[in-house]
Amino acid sequence: MRAPLRVGILVAVLMGSGCTPAPDKPALDVLHRAEEVLVRDCMARQGFTYEPRPRTPAPDVERFPYVVDDLEWARANGYGRAERRQLEQEASSTASYYGGLPKEQQKAWLAAYHGDRASGLKADLPFGGTVGHSDQGCAARAWQDLYGDMREWFRVSRITDALGQMRVGQTSRDERYVAARKRWQECMSAEGFAAGAPLSFRIQQLEYEGADAEARDRAAAMSEARCAARSELSTVARQLDAANASALEKKYRAEYDTAERLRQAALPRARDVLTRSSDHLVSQ
Amino acid sequence: MTHQAKKGNRSMRKLLAAVIAAAIVGTPSVAHAAPEPTAPPAAVKQSKPDGTIAGSLRAGVKPMADRNGLFYVYSDDMGSDQTYAGNSTQWPTGWNDKVDQLWNNGFPGSQDDVNIYDYPWHVGAYACIGNGDFWNLREDDYVFSWTHAHDDSGFELDPLWETVHDRGTSHKWVDWCGNNNTL
Numbered sequence: 001m002r003a004p005l006r007v008g009i010l011v012a013v014l015m016g017s018g019c020t021p022a023p024d025k026p027a028l029d030v031l032h033r034a035e036e037v038l039v040r041d042c043m044a045r046q047g048f049t050y051e052p053r054p055r056t057p058a059p060d061v062e063r064f065p066y067v068v069d070d071l072e073w074a075r076a077n078g079y080g081r082a083e084r085r086q087l088e089q090e091a092s093s094t095a096s097y098y099g100g101l102p103k104e105q106q107k108a109w110l111a112a113y114h115g116d117r118a119s120g121l122k123a124d125l126p127f128g129g130t131v132g133h134s135d136q137g138c139a140a141r142a143w144q145d146l147y148g149d150m151r152e153w154f155r156v157s158r159i160t161d162a163l164g165q166m167r168v169g170q171t172s173r174d175e176r177y178v179a180a181r182k183r184w185q186e187c188m189s190a191e192g193f194a195a196g197a198p199l200s201f202r203i204q205q206l207e208y209e210g211a212d213a214e215a216r217d218r219a220a221a222m223s224e225a226r227c228a229a230r231s232e233l234s235t236v237a238r239q240l241d242a243a244n245a246s247a248l249e250k251k252y253r254a255e256y257d258t259a260e261r262l263r264q265a266a267l268p269r270a271r272d273v274l275t276r277s278s279d280h281l282v283s284q
Numbered sequence: 285m286t287h288q289a290k291k292g293n294r295s296m297r298k299l300l301a302a303v304i305a306a307a308i309v310g311t312p313s314v315a316h317a318a319p320e321p322t323a324p325p326a327a328v329k330q331s332k333p334d335g336t337i338a339g340s341l342r343a344g345v346k347p348m349a350d351r352n353g354l355f356y357v358y359s360d361d362m363g364s365d366q367t368y369a370g371n372s373t374q375w376p377t378g379w380n381d382k383v384d385q386l387w388n389n390g391f392p393g394s395q396d397d398v399n400i401y402d403y404p405w406h407v408g409a410y411a412c413i414g415n416g417d418f419w420n421l422r423e424d425d426y427v428f429s430w431t432h433a434h435d436d437s438g439f440e441l442d443p444l445w446e447t448v449h450d451r452g453t454s455h456k457w458v459d460w461c462g463n464n465n466t467l
Contacts, residue, residue, distance in 0.1 A: 057394050057459055088394065095393050110353055110389055114416045117356075117387050129426035132418040139392075139416055158414075165462045169430070 027267060029055065034270030035142045037277045039113070042138035046112045050138075051094045054087045060202070065168060066241070067184065067198040069234035071225040078217025079202050113137050121151055123158035126252065127166060131158055146269055147262045156259040163248050163255075171240045180233040187227035193220060198233075353391035355398050355455060360384045360422075371456045374404040383452040386419040395457040402428055402446065404454050411448050412461035421449035430462070 036052030043050035056062055060080035068074050077083065098109055119132025121140060133154055134140060140150050147153035171177055181197060188195040195201035205220050228234040249256055357366040362378040374380060383400075390396045396415040402408040409428035413419055419426055426448040 053393065061460070091393055095391065098391055106353075110391065113392065114389055117389075117418060119418050119420070127427065127429050129419060130423075131414070132420065133416055134418070137416070161461075165429075168462060 027263065030270045030274065031146065031263060031266055034266075034273040035146055037273050038142035038145050039138045041277075042141050043109075043112055046138075048109050048112055049094065049097045050113070051097075053091045053094070057084065057087050057091065059083055059087070061199075065199075066171070066237040067228045067233050068202065068221050068224045069228040071222060071229075074221035074225045075218060078214055078221045079206055081206060081214055081217055084206070111137070113139055115140060121154040123155040125162045126159060127162060146266045146273070148265060148269075149262065152258065153262050156255045156262065159252065159255045160259050163252055167241060167244045167248055170244045171237060174240050176236050177233075177240055180231055180236040183231035184227050184233040187231050188223060191223040191227065193223055195224075198224060198228075353396075354389050355457070356385070356387040356389060357383055357452070357455070358385035358387075368455065371406075371454075373406065373454050375453060375455075380453050381450055383448065383450065384421055386413050386421065386448075386452075388413045388415055388417050390415055390457065392416070395459055397458050397461050399430075399456045399458050399461075400428075400448060400452045401454045401456070402451050406454050406456045409446070411452075412458065414461055419448070421447070424449050 032055045033052065040050045040052055058080070060068070060077075060083070063073070063080075064070070068079070098106060101109060115134025115137030118134055118136075120135030121133040122130050124130050135150060140154070143153045144150040184198065185195055188201070193201070201220070201224070205217055208216065210216075353369070355368045357368070357375055357379050358364070359366075359379045359382045361382045366372075366375060366379050375383070386398075386400065388396075388398050390398070392415050398413050399406065399410045400413065401410045409431040411426060411428050412430065424447045427445045428448060428451075429445070
C-alpha cells in the first residue's frame with residue numbers, strides 16, 4: 001500500500017478522535033491525485049503505461065479502523081463491498097496492462113516504477129529498523145517533484161505512517177479496549193454472530209461472495225454497529241485512540257510538523273499538476 | 285534456559301506448527317480473531333502456551349493468486365535470493381531462519397505489502413514490509429511488531445519484538461501493513 005493510503009487511515013482516525021490537528025482529507029486527495037499523475041507521466045516518458053489509482057482499496061477501513069459504529073452507514077453500505085468492488089475496477093487497468101507484458105518487460109516496468117534495490121532513501125522507524133527505498137524510480141521522482149525533497153518526505157511520511165500503526169496497536173492492546181471487545185463479542189453472539197474481533201469478522205463477511213452477500217453484509221454490519229454502542233467498544237476505542245494519538249504526536253512533534261509543512265508546500269504544485277493534466281481521477 | 289535449549293525449543297515449536305498446519309490444509313474456514321497489533325516496545329509480550337493454533341492456521345491457508353512482481357528473501361549463508369511472486373508457507377532450508385535482507389519489488393496495487401512471519405503457515409508474530417521498501421536485517425533492529433492474540437489458539441507462537449533477522453519463516457502479500465493478517 002502506498003503512502004497516501006497509510007496517511008489516509010491515520011487521518012481518518014485522528015479526525016474521528018477530534019483531538020489532534022491532522023491534514024484535511026480534501027488536501028490529501030489532491031496530493032494523492034497529483035502524485036499519481038506525476039507517476040503516470042514519468043512512466044510514460046519511459047515507454048510504459050500507468051493509470052492513476054484510487055487512494056485506497058478499502059475505504060471502510062479508513063472510516064472504521066476498530067469497529068463499524070455508524071448504524072445508518074451500515075444499513076446503507078453493509079461493509080462497503082460495492083465501494084471496494086468499484087475501486088478495484090478503477091485500479092485494474094494498469095494491472096491488466098502489466099499482466100500482458102512479457103516477463104522482461106514486466107521487470108523493466110517494475111524497475112521504472114520502484115527503481116533499483118539500493119536504499120537511496122532511508123527512515124528510522126519508531127519501532128525499530130531503518131527502512132530503505134530506491135531514489136531512482138518514478139515513485140521517488142514523483143515525491144521529489146511534488147514535495148520538493150524526496151528524502152525528507154520519505155523519512156517523515158514513513159515515520160508518521162508507522163506511528164499510526166503503533167497507535168492502533170496501543171489502543172487494541174489496552175485492557176479497557178480488550179474488556180469492551182469481549183462485551184462486543186457477547187453482544188454479537190446474542191445477535192447470532194460468532195465474531196472474534198471486529199476487523200477479522202468484517203473480513204470474514206467480505207470473503208463470502210454469494211448472491212445474498214450484500215444483504216448478509218448489511219445484517220451483520222448493523223448488528224456490529226448496535227453492539228459497538230451497547231458494549232461501549234466504539235466509545236472506548238475512540239477515547240483511547242485519541243489519547244494515544246495525542247501522546248505520540250507530542251513525542252514525535254517534529255516529524256508530524258515536518259510532514260504537514262511539506263504537504264502544505266506541495267499543495268500549490270499539486271493543483272498545478274492536476275490543472276495541467278486535466279486528470280479527473282475520482283477522489284476518495 | 286540456555287540459548288541452545290531455547291533455540292531447540294523454538295525449532296520444535298516451528299516443526300509442530302508445520303505438522304499441524306499440514307494436517308488441516310483444506311479444512312473450511314471458520315471464524316477467527318483478528319491479529320492484535322502491537323504496543324510500543326515498552327510492552328514486551330513474553331511467549332507463553334495457551335490454546336491451539338488452528339484458527340490462525342486456517343486464516344493463513346486461503347489460496348492466493350500469484351502476485352505480479354517479486355518479493356526477495358536474501359540469505360548471506362546461501363549468498364542468493366529466494367524470489368516469490370506469490371505467498372510462501374515456509375521458506376526453504378538456508379533461508380528459513382537465515383534471512384538477512386528483504387526487498388518488496390511487488391507490483392503496486394492491491395496486496396502489494398508483505399507480512400513476514402516467524403512461523404510457517406503465516407502463524408505467530410509478524411512484521412510488514414511496504415511496497416518498494418528494502419530492509420537490511422543485519423543490524424538486528426527490525427522486529428516482529430504485530431501478533432495474533434485473543435483468538436482461540438492454544439499455542440502461543442508470537443515472539444513479539446524478537447528480531448526478524450534469522451527468524452523469518454513464511455510470508456504473505458497483504459493489502460496494507462497493520463491489522464491485516466486475515467486478508
